[in-house]
Amino acid sequence: MWGPLLKSLISPGGSADHSELTITMDVTFFDDSVISNGILPTNSEECCSTQLIDGDGTFNATGIDRLIKEVKLGECGLSYAIVSIMGPQSSGKSTLLNNLFATNFREMDAFRGRSQTTKGIWLAKCAGIEPCTLVMDLEGTDGRERGEDDTAFEKQSALFALAVSDIVLINMWCHDIGREQAANKPLLKTVFQVMMRLFSPRKTTLMFVIRDKTRTPLENLEPVLREDIQKIWDSVPKPEAHKETPLSEFFNVEVVALSSYEEKEEQFKEQVASLRQRFFHSIAPGGLAGDRRGVVPASGFSFSAQQIWKVIKENKDLDLPAHKVMVATVRCEEIANEKYADFSGNEEWSQLEEAVQSGPISGFGKKLSSILDTCLSEYDAEATYFDEGVRTGKRNQLEEKLLQLVQPAFQALLGHIRSGSLDKFKEALDKALNGGEAFSVAACNCSESFMALFDEGCADAVITQANWDTSKVRDKLKRDIEAHIASVRAAKLAELTALYEAKLKEALSGPVEALLDGANSETWPAIRKLFRHETESAVSGLSSALSGFDMDEQSKGKLLSSLEAYARGVVEAKTKEEAGRVLIRMKDRFTTLFSHDSDSMPRVWTGKEDIRAITKTARSSSLKLLSVMAAIRLDDGDADNIENTLSLALVDSTNVAAKDRSITTADPLASSTWHEVSSSKTLITPVQCKSLWRQFRAETEYSVSQAISAQEANKRNNNWLPPPWAIVALIVLGFNEFMTLLRNPLYLGVIFVGFLLVKALWVQLDVAGEFRNGVLPGLISLSSKLVPTIMNMIKRLADEGANAAANDPHRNPPLASKNFTNEGNASSEMSSSASSGLTESDYSSPSKQD
Ligand SMILES: Nc1nc2c(ncn2[C@@H]2O[C@H](COP(=O)(O)OP(=O)(O)OP(=O)(O)O)[C@@H](O)[C@H]2O)c(=O)[nH]1
Structure with missing residues (x-):
């Protein structure tokens, strides 16, 4: 390990250039406190680099999210590229990246000694490269800090770089090419080994950057390097499926050589500038990463990287296609949730939802469709690069959720349309019926037109995204309309x-x-x-x-x-x-016939009337009434023998013969039903008839006896003359007295005065009336009335005489003549009374006057 590291400190020319080292130091000096939060400060236009994974293998999700937000990676879709660099520690990786991409990765301070500068994995945006390119600076391999045996992080970070990056720069010293103990050999082995753990690797571009190139031209170096790479590839144990798979299946191998940054900085920069050009539009066909595969959309990069690292850390195999689906699932879910939340808070939708609660809205379907379309379009735009199956599935879920959210409003609107249509239908039907239209025509016309109105309302309310079934509401409206028609019809x-x-x-x-x-x-x-x-x-x-x-x-x-x-x-x-009321009617009829003559004049019982016949007629008529009332005879076939039965049983029963028959035969009225009449048509049963007749007879009996009494009284009153034999005897026996009276006028006068006096007493005492109740009661009554009456008469005559004398004293006649005159006056008074029209019978019959 020491060999390559020491070599890296020595320029290709064999001497160190202190002035260049000084410049490097100025650029790359950072205080440890500054990077404590994982962000390196920037003093230029470049974006800050962020520690993606720290030396302990902890993923800095917050940092990456911040960086992604800052560089707006989420909006890039698939138009972005990830570059990473790996290589031995202190081999000038950070220096290369800073020069190549204008990043600000921390570089080693050579004056402080050669030690590890980059810990973990750092991430920064390549400034000025299109499309958006992020570059990862990996911790150097074979560093003494981790020791020779700790290669775990080295493998993990290599696998991570392969899984995430489109282009992997492998930094190597020029003099390691062709050497058996070259520092990059274990690294390459590691790369190829971990690559096997990816189920379906992306086609990564491996760009070997030869540092501190010598005078040996690249054309000569490259075949040697490729031979070395092939040897390593061949030596790596492969799964059965990839035993024969060529290296080119998984990697595009590129080789570039750079002069020493320390020895030939000018040349280095020129070469780096030229190399930089190759990173422009690297993902375009023919570009450095033109044939990459399985790219995760930019908005899922952060999550994807995090998950990949998690899987790597857990030492599990990394199934990139499955991972891609998983990322798509999570991201599409996130996007869908975001869009759902946006829709829920959408002001236009809120207004629509509020308005629909209070009544129908025209153009509801159109407006809502438009809002939903916008929401779904936004989802489509953001999720467009994710796995199609996942994307579509999540879109459907989002759509379903949105439809569930808006459906209550739609249902409320349908309810308004339905109730509105029903109300209008009722109104129109009433109007049509009041206008004289035939019921069935009015009902049919109104029903059709308002069902059509409902259909129009539904068409206006439905949204394009949903195929909601309005038939239930329509059916309900139909039922309501029919029920209303039925109720109005029933009422009519x-x-x-x-x-x-x-x-x-x-x-x-x-x-x-x-x-x-x-x-x-x-x-x-x-x-x-x-x-x-x-x-x-x-x-x-x-x-x-x-x-x-x-x-x-x-x-x-x-x-x-x-x-x-x-x-x-x-x-x-x-x-x-x-x-x-038959009894009353029978009595009325009886009274009418009995008390009135054929001219409907009140009958006067003079004595000449045949009361028996009249009574019989009146009773027959009443019986007729009873027989008519006894049963209902509304149908033509309703024939009965009630009248005859009644007549036979009630009227004829008074006859002796009938009485005899009643003893021998059964009473036809002793039944509760008529023979020919059903009970439903019976109004008065035979028994009731009998009872009624008895009552009727009893109540009319009095009228008959009254009539008989009146008739007898009349007869008596009319017979005031004595019998003829008495008149003849009176003439024969009283002939002498009669002649005496005729010869002596005084006797005649006295008799006349006596007659007058008797007559006056007769009238005054109502002698005829008193004797009507019998001889003895008449005598007793008369005796009690006689004395006071005579006294009154005498007194009155005396008073009248005295008054006359007082008024004319000169012409006062003698007492005898005065009494006579008084008697004469009394006689004349009585005469006038008699001549006033009152007959004897009138006086003798006060009760009749009553
Ligand atoms: N010989 C030589 N030295 C270089 C070159 N580029 C950079 N250096 C020096 O190498 C040292 C390490 O540089 P870094 O860029 O920090 O190296 P590194 O690989 O990023 O280091 P680690 O991150 O610690 O792995 C610095 O002192 C650089 O000046 C080069 O092209 N040739």
Whole structure:
């Protein structure tokens, strides 16, 4: 080891140039404290170099990220190149890089002694080289600091450089070429050995930089060097698959020779400047790294390098293709997450999302598609150089996540469109129906147009990135519309039915009541006729009204039948109602017929009327009413024998013969059903009829007896003359007295006055009335009234006489004549009373006046 190192201190010419060494020292002197943070300061335009991996093998992720950010490597895609340099310690690597790429790697201070300068691996950007080129300065091999046996880091860093770099510079002394113990031989061996650990190595360009070239031309040196390289390649144990693989399969070998930096600095710089030109567009076809393979996109470089180093440190085999996929996976994931976060915070999207909560937005789909497109395009741009499969997979995932994010807004919008369409549909349907449009036509037109409106809204809301299914919402809208149509239809039908039912009720109730009121043989035929006519008219009206509803025949028939049933119900209800009042009606009818004559004038019981016949007629009529009310006879076939049964059982039963029959035969009314009438049509059962009739008879009995009494009273009143034989006896026996009276006018006057007095008393005391209740009660009543009445009369006559005398004293007649006059006045008063129109019968019958 010492040989090459010592040699490196000696110029090719064999002497050291102190002035050049001094310059070098000025450029490369750094204080240890300055590099403690892994960054070397720069005093020029060049970028700071960064320690990528320290001497202990720790990867400086922060440093590399900072550098990458600084040099904007992430934006380079695949347009970047990585160059690294390896070689023996203190062989002028850093010096070469600083001169070649204008970097600022730390160089050894020869005046302090030859020792290790570069520890670990350093990274810097090559200034002024296009495309962006990063260069790695590796720790020198065979350094005494690590000792002869510690080659682990040397191998690791060599493998790392091969895995990461497009171009690897191998720094070697010129005099080592062709030498068996050359310092670079173990290094090359190491390179080739570790290269075998890469499953599918990138095609790396190995550029051998011969330092301190001698006068031997490169043309002569290069074959020797290539021979040495081939020998080393051949000597390296290879896996079975690569036993015969030529070196050129894995490496492009380039050889350059440089003059000594220390001895011939001018020439060195010229040659370095010329070499620098080869690094421009190194990745272009024909360039130094023109046929490189498996490049990791620049944005994944940091992660890739870190992972490669991790694998190397763990001493695992490095599967570069798999690694590339892994890097792509991680990076694409990162890019996708970044884009997702960007989208979430996108102001345009936020506004759209907020707006959609409060109502429908026009152009939603277009706007959202555009935002999504931008996001995905950005992803595509950043992930474009990563493995296609991974990239596409991650893109799909990103797209899916984005769609999941925006879907609630889309669903909310669909909800608005659906509810809006439904509301507008309801409004339009109402308007159309109010405008007189037929229901089915209006419903169909509105349904179609608002479903189309919904489809338009959906078309406006859908985004190009998603093939979202709107059919469920559409179906819901359809169902809602149909439900609304059904409910409106049901309401309209109910309205129509109610209208016709009301008409029917009005047309049937009153007339049926009136017909039942005048119950007779024609009542039920008339009710049937009325029922049929009104029902047919209502059914026909409803039927034509239903034509606008596009109903099937069955439903229509059902409605019409129900209307018919309603009409029947109205009639039945009315008859039931009337049947409940049958007793009152029977009594009314009886009273009407019994108390009024054929001219409907109130009947006066003069005595000439045949009360029995009248009663019979009135009762028959009431019985007729009962028989009419007893059952419903709405159908043509409703024939029964109720009237006859009732007549036989109730009226004829009063006859003795019937009574006899009732003893021998069963009572036809002792049943709760009529023989010919179903129970549903029975209004009053036979038993009820019997009971009603009994009640009716009992309640009308009084009227009949009253009529009989009145008639007898009238008869009595009209018979005031004595019987003819009494009149003849009176004439024969009282002939003499009669003649005496005629001959003596005074007697006649006295008799006349007496008659008047008796008459006045008769009237005053209501003698006829008092005796109406019997002779004895009449006598007792008269005796109690007689004395006060006579006293009153005398008193009154006396008062009137006294008043007359007082008013005309000169013309006061004698007392006898005065009394006579008073009596005459009283007589004339009574005469006037009698002539005022009141007949005897009027007085004798006060109760009749009442
Ligand atoms: N003979 C000779 N010496 C050189 C040349 N270039 C640089 N040197 C000297 O070699 C010494 C080491 O230089 P560095 O550039 O630090 O070498 P290195 O290989 O980077 O050293 P480590 O990083 O420690 O491995 C310095 O003193 C340089 O002046 C050269 O071309 N020929």
